[in-house]
Amino acid sequence: MADEPKKLDRRDVLKGLSTLPALGLFGYAWQRQRTYQQARVTEVAAAAEAPAGLQVINVALLGAGAQGQVLTDSMLRITGLRVRAVCDIWTEYNQKRVVNSLKRFKHEPNAYEDYREMLDKEKELDAVVIATPDFWHAQHTIDCLKAGKHVYCEKEMSNTLEGARRMVAAQRETGKLLQIGHQRRSNPRYRHCYDKILREAHMLGRIVTVYGQWNRGVTPDLGAPDRYVVPQARLTQYGFKDMHQFRNWRWYKGKGGGPIVDLGSHQIDIYGWFLGTNPSHVMASGGNLYYDPKTHEWYDTVMAVYDYDTPLGPAKAYYSTQTTNGSQGYFENFMGDQGTLLISESEVNYAGQLYRDPNAPAWDEWIQKGYVSAPKEQETKAKSDSGAIADVRESVAPDQHTVPVTLRDPYHQPHLQNFFDAVRGKATLNCPAEEAYQTAVAVLKVNDAIEAKAPVAFTPGDFKV
Amino acid sequence: MERASPPGERAGESEGRSPSVEIDLRDVRRWSHEAMATVYEVYAVHADLTYAAQAAQAAFELLDRLERELSRFLPNSDITRINHLDAGASTRVAPSTLECLGIARHMFDLTGGAFDVSIGTGLASLELDHDESVVRATTRGVRIDLGGIGKGYAVDLMAELLEEWEVPMALVHGGFSSMLALEPPAARPGWPLTLSDPADPSRRLERLTVRQTALGASGVRKRDHIVDPRTGDPVRGRRAAWVTLPRPHGGAAAAVADALTTASMLLGPDEIDALCRNSPGLEAWILDDAGLLHFGEQKSGD
Numbered sequence: 001m002a003d004e005p006k007k008l009d010r011r012d013v014l015k016g017l018s019t020l021p022a023l024g025l026f027g028y029a030w031q032r033q034r035t036y037q038q039a040r041v042t043e044v045a046a047a048a049e050a051p052a053g054l055q056v057i058n059v060a061l062l063g064a065g066a067q068g069q070v071l072t073d074s075m076l077r078i079t080g081l082r083v084r085a086v087c088d089i090w091t092e093y094n095q096k097r098v099v100n101s102l103k104r105f106k107h108e109p110n111a112y113e114d115y116r117e118m119l120d121k122e123k124e125l126d127a128v129v130i131a132t133p134d135f136w137h138a139q140h141t142i143d144c145l146k147a148g149k150h151v152y153c154e155k156e157m158s159n160t161l162e163g164a165r166r167m168v169a170a171q172r173e174t175g176k177l178l179q180i181g182h183q184r185r186s187n188p189r190y191r192h193c194y195d196k197i198l199r200e201a202h203m204l205g206r207i208v209t210v211y212g213q214w215n216r217g218v219t220p221d222l223g224a225p226d227r228y229v230v231p232q233a234r235l236t237q238y239g240f241k242d243m244h245q246f247r248n249w250r251w252y253k254g255k256g257g258g259p260i261v262d263l264g265s266h267q268i269d270i271y272g273w274f275l276g277t278n279p280s281h282v283m284a285s286g287g288n289l290y291y292d293p294k295t296h297e298w299y300d301t302v303m304a305v306y307d308y309d310t311p312l313g314p315a316k317a318y319y320s321t322q323t324t325n326g327s328q329g330y331f332e333n334f335m336g337d338q339g340t341l342l343i344s345e346s347e348v349n350y351a352g353q354l355y356r357d358p359n360a361p362a363w364d365e366w367i368q369k370g371y372v373s374a375p376k377e378q379e380t381k382a383k384s385d386s387g388a389i390a391d392v393r394e395s396v397a398p399d400q401h402t403v404p405v406t407l408r409d410p411y412h413q414p415h416l417q418n419f420f421d422a423v424r425g426k427a428t429l430n431c432p433a434e435e436a437y438q439t440a441v442a443v444l445k446v447n448d449a450i451e452a453k454a455p456v457a458f459t460p461g462d463f464k465v
Numbered sequence: 466m467e468r469a470s471p472p473g474e475r476a477g478e479s480e481g482r483s484p485s486v487e488i489d490l491r492d493v494r495r496w497s498h499e500a501m502a503t504v505y506e507v508y509a510v511h512a513d514l515t516y517a518a519q520a521a522q523a524a525f526e527l528l529d530r531l532e533r534e535l536s537r538f539l540p541n542s543d544i545t546r547i548n549h550l551d552a553g554a555s556t557r558v559a560p561s562t563l564e565c566l567g568i569a570r571h572m573f574d575l576t577g578g579a580f581d582v583s584i585g586t587g588l589a590s591l592e593l594d595h596d597e598s599v600v601r602a603t604t605r606g607v608r609i610d611l612g613g614i615g616k617g618y619a620v621d622l623m624a625e626l627l628e629e630w631e632v633p634m635a636l637v638h639g640g641f642s643s644m645l646a647l648e649p650p651a652a653r654p655g656w657p658l659t660l661s662d663p664a665d666p667s668r669r670l671e672r673l674t675v676r677q678t679a680l681g682a683s684g685v686r687k688r689d690h691i692v693d694p695r696t697g698d699p700v701r702g703r704r705a706a707w708v709t710l711p712r713p714h715g716g717a718a719a720a721v722a723d724a725l726t727t728a729s730m731l732l733g734p735d736e737i738d739a740l741c742r743n744s745p746g747l748e749a750w751i752l753d754d755a756g757l758l759h760f761g762e763q764k765s766g767d
Contacts, residue, residue: 073559105598220515220522223516224519225631227631351540407540408545408546
């Protein structure tokens with residue numbers, strides 16, 4: 001009807017109203033009700049309708065907080081999954097919210113407070129997606145692996161290297177898959193940069209320096225609706241001293257690792273991946289400059305410098321995170337002697353810009369192959385006379401290139417898809433436990449270096465389990 | 466329809482009331498957050514300001530999620546994926562995306578196409594499957610832009626969240642153009658608001674006192690930013706439009722107000738009058754070179 005502009009007259013408005021007597025102005029309320037009722041009566045069997053031949057994977061979500069909800073949003077867009085169970089100790093709120101949203105998509109998950117009860121009762125589970133606080137990761141992962149489930153566990157692997165080592169050992173012992181949630185490893189733009197721009201085309205030449213950051217503005221501590229507060233006995237049972245710590249565990253020693261772990265881990269993971277090696281040293285400075293140290297035990301501001309001995313020569317990488325000003329957000333900037341790659345997970349800011357040093361070899365081949373966008377203005381050689389060396393003309397701007405890869409799906413979807421493809425035997429994991437362990441070593445040692453006020457040296461053996 | 470009185474001459478209005486307004490609005494706290502290319506704010510009165518700040522923060526986090534789903538400027542939003550669908554292809558979207566599209570389609574029907582989030586590219590060719598939370602395109606080339614309804618929809622959901630947190634005395638707005646007044650501060654009949662001439666913000670056209678009411682405003686101070694989806698031409702002549710409507714429990718009143726205010730820039734006075742007469746509680750104002758026109762039964766004014 002809208003292929004050609006429709007001319008409106010009063011009859012259209014009146015007709016619109018008269019043909020919608022049951023709807024009227026507030027028809028949306030009716031629609032809400034209808035959606036809800038239909039979702040309740042629909043057959044469960046239709047939930048995970050997968051294309052013919054695609055193995056349906058039975059999944060449980062362990063940890064239904066903010067990150068668990070982000071992962072759920074992505075899982076709902078992946079075909080061939082059936083979410084059978086949701087486990088969270090905040091039964092009053094987060095557990096209920098996630099179960100309800102899954103029901104709207106016709107999953108019928110059972111709800112659990114205790115993950116051991118879930119593992120006992122849900123015999124058909126193939127995989128568990130874990131998004132609990134870091135200090136629970138090791139135990140949850142190990143118990144799920146030993147129960148015969150494949151595991152996708154959020155980063156950081158664990159709040160301790162000892163816990164992370166036990167996770168790797170349990171993966172080896174059980175032979176089950178363990179993917180860690182460094183989701184940039186499956187992001188098509190990062191993969192393109194790694195495979196094509198760095199490994200095949202060496203467009204940056206030798207990378208000598210790296211700079212990255214994650215800046216976040218001041219936010220109040222997380223709270224909870226008064227009516228949904230978790231009873232103290234349950235908080236104590238699961239290792240939280242009070243509701244504030246339950247909601248803000250990332251800031252507490254023994255629970256999380258602070259912003260360097262929450263934010264920095266994603267990007268320091270890319271440093272090692274793109275440089276092709278682990279760091280040899282780290283020096284770092286950090287402190288609690290702004291927030292109340294009683295409720296923010298970890299550093300709100302961290303600046304770290306890594307040394308790397310890359311296959312092409314030494315490199316230094318700086319990383320900073322601060323939580324008092326969100327200006328310029330987050331990105332990673334790889335600087336080589338022939339070019340620079342500025343990249344971030346965001347599809348909007350720093351989504352992949354390439355700068356070619358004017359003296360670097362031409363990128364024509366890579367432009368033709370589609371590895372990098374064509375510059376806005378083409379080379380200024382005289383096209384009309386092959387004997388001339390240049391054409392005299394108005395001034396030309398330097399080349400600007402971008403990485404021609406866009407992600408259309410939610411940020412975590414490709415990494416989850418990679419995990420479920422691997423469960424079906426159709427892919428290898430992009431971030432298996434051994435790889436993520438190396439990142440955990442590089443990241444968790446930053447807090448050690450800050451405390452020691454001295455550089456920390458790594459040996460190659462530190463990164464092996 | 467009535468030709469409204471000039472500003473400051475409404476019966477019963479008195480400038481002398483302003484000081485008392487100032488005094489008991491001092492307890493109102495305000496939190497701001499950038500999203501959807503504007504600034505959203507939560508105003509609230511609450512005994513525990515830390516708690517209220519946490520509730521506001523939770524509302525802003527919800528807003529950021531909605532922007533990730535609804536923005537046509539983000540390459541991986543639900544809306545962008547819909548805008549890239551080939552004929553016969555489909556994509557799964559968040560239930561909130563589907564609900565917002567459902568309201569948009571209802572507003573398209575209600576306004577005879579004057580409100581069209583596809584700006585004439587074929588909203589009707591999208592199939593909205595609420596059961597599967599899937600959007601299917603029957604033709605390619607549909608371009609959805611929720612700019613005329615998404616802000617209001619976000620305001621609706623943020624208000625629901627504040628109520629869930631038991632912060633009932635609150636007002637939420639997105640860029641001042643999509644507003645939802647919940648319960649007013651204690652001992653006040655409503656939240657005091659004004660409508661002003663966009664060409665001269667110091668010229669007040671109307672003063673309103675509202676509670677449990679959604680408000681929308683649209684104007685052409687930014688030149689030609691409203692296009693008539695029926696003709697493709699930018700709107701001229703009309704300078705601003707406002708809509709208020711009561712908020713039913715569980716309803717998306719701010720989304721509806723947002724859509725209707727955009728439509729009110731396009732519809733003729735008779736059409737707006739018909740809409741208001743058929744929709745109890747709906748009020749509208751349009752400002753053109755002849756002055757301010759009011760439609761509907763006067764409820765919101767002082």
